Amino acid sequence: MSVRLPAFSGLTAFYAAVRHGTLTGAARELNVSQPAISRRIAALEEELGCPLFDRSRKPVQLTQQGRDLAHVLRGSFGQIETVVDRIRKGRDQGVVTVTAPSGFVGSWLIPKLAELEAAFPEVTIRIISQEYGDPERPGDVSVRFGLPDAGVAGEARVLGNGVFPVASPLYLQRRGVAPDVASFDGMTLLTMESARRHWHDWPSWFQSQGLEVPRDVRLLDFNSYAMVVNAALAAQGVCLCWSGLLGDFLESGAMLRLGQAQAHSARGYYVAARDGLAARAEVRAVFDWITERGAEEAVA
Template sequence: MSRQDRLPPMQALTMFESAARLASFTAAARELGSTQPAVSQRVVQLEEALGTPLFERGHRGVTLTEDGERLFEAVHHALDTIRAATAEIRARRTPHTLTLSTDFGFATYWLMPRLSQFKALMPDVDVKIITSQSVFDPSHDQADIAIAFGDAHADWTARGVVKLFPEHVVPVCSPAFLAAHPSLRTPSDLPGVPLLHLEPTQPARWLSWADWFSVHGLDAPAAHRGITFNSFTLVAHAAIMGQGVALGWAPLVDELLATGQLVELFDTPVVTERGYLLVTQRTATPVINAFRQWLLGECGLDME
């Protein structure tokens, strides 16, 4: 390779490109984590190697000469091409991951039976599921997507919120429990049987038995007559075991009703403005978009 064909040092070209783009040696040093004298020295060395000035120095910064403009165009394009190529290589080498936050009930009764379908569509995606009964906080919880229960009109500091299911609640129990309590015919008969409670929150985030009785114009029985659990998964399991009557949220109990593990006591659903919400808080990636589209399709919603 002849001396004229030999490329200047990459570090000098990088510093030149930054200084030319920012029109300042000081700003270039700040961007590159270097010092102004170091940037200036590298540029001077580059000018000496090329035998021509690349900048006109002034009190308010630097401007490119004609030769500097030509070199900047070539170097800027080359560095952009290198950045794009290295980013693509890193992306192919980095495992695709999706972190999803939701509550125990939704994860157990709705998501898990369907998750294999998503994995079949995107087998290379590593899915991490985080469950909690606490209110989802987009500003602190580390998740790409959340399926959270709450009010769609709340101040969610996230990039997008879509209501997947409204809060739709019916009393449910096991077939054996209903057979053992044939007098259960109307809502007014419920105070005479054990009730299964989901531990409330303050402020209230979901329907309680007290709310359900109030909607039907009835006085709620004392809570101590029933059993209280801190997750809906335990509530549903206790109902299946015949330990009492529970409030059943759609779509969590849909499969349990369809398979006969639970039965709906009365055709008296209570529907509120709350519900399960899809909360997207990360910048959209192909994996996030794919999961979002799959989820909306599973919920019977139009693709976005």
């Protein structure tokens, strides 16, 4: 059953008002008058049968329905902008877009950007960071975290399946413990909200070792793995690491592995080219580079 969508003019007016925070800013962007923006939003609210802004408060704030609509429009317009930009620049311009979770981008990809650019000097690499739960934005090469998907042609695992704890030397020094620590008593364990659905969180990691979470640990929760890693680098606690993901930090000594215990999981980072085997030569080359470098680091 198809759903009749609201007028596009109303959606664009609403989204522009959300982004700018004012009707004046939205009107300036869309090159119409401020009253025209107000009328379009009012017509959209009437069509949806609910208010999108709570006008009883100053400054005006979004209602829950408004937040829900703004969230999906942010992803939808982002996809449109990506495709339009690619069309305008042409497929022969040598641009390859890589989309990946922020943790993978910050911890694995960015430290290798110089190497990646040296491998493909004629290719412009565009990187889009994407959080869990965000609407997907199409990339020529897409990295995702989760379980393997047999329905994605040519998908390959990037890193290994081992999961183990790491921390900065400064944190261990403050705690007065060595890297071969056998107990996590009294430590701060860094985790993230979505770990319970997408990741290996600390309770499941301890369970894999036949242990319970020590009672006197402190759990510090974040909403992205990039923030977890930054907190660990800032000597704020211990975080879990996927084999190969934090290899650059471990190699430089910025982080140390704690003990030899590790869990194993089918979940992990997987990479795919949007057009599969039919992808452009430069897209396939970047896909192969990420896959091969990931395999190297997973066994390092």
